Amino acid sequence: MAYYIVIAIVAYLIGSISFSVILSKKMAGFDVRQKGSGNAGSTNVLRTVGKKAAILTLICDILKGVVAILIAVLIGNIAKDVDKAFLVQIAAIAVVIGHTFPIFFGFKGGKGVATSLGVLLIINWQIGVICLVFALVIMALTRMVSAGSVTAAILYPVLTLFIGKEYYIVSGNYFIFSVIMALIIAFNHRSNISRILNGTENKISFSEK
Secondary structure, X not given: OHHHHHHHHHHHHHHOOOHHHHHHHHHHOOOHHHOOOOOOOHHHHHHHOOHHHHHHHHHHHHXXXXXXXXXXXXXXXXXXXXXXXXHHHHHHHHHHHHHHOOHHHOOOOOXXXXXXXXXXXXXXXXXXXXXXXXXXXXHHHHOOHHHHHHHHHHHHHHHHOOOOOOOOOOOOOHHHHHHHHHHHHHHHOHHHHHHHHHOOOOOOOOOOO
């Protein structure tokens, strides 16, 4: 039990490092959460700070997911009498929750998409790449990052039913785990979903800044 608690705490703390806030303060002199949509994510950084800061934020947020899962894998390989799959699942959920509710930044963070992508790329790079490409296509067609993010999250559990078993997590509850991850992303985008349905969602222009 101790290992599960430790990995949950470590992953949560990794997720709680809000690079969007750090980079916006360093590169533009303000907290990104005080501008634009108020979200601590790379999309709002793109709108309010610029492309360079947005790219750095995106990379760092993805790496948070990667690092959290790699630490869980390492502990799973070293520790005895632990469920490695469950350990990884705990790390994945905790790092996304940390990104969403960062303890270091007043529990006001981002929506967890980039960090979730980092998680998927380690657990199963094939599913991760498919979700990424699908999201980018939807974003290009709609010019709405939220639309691509939500639809890719919905696609994730579906893909787990069809794409092989070449991933670290091989257990009966992998589908349940994928549904939980998708629900977290959907919940974090609830206001975006409402605006999409109302036709008032903000559209992104990559020519900005």
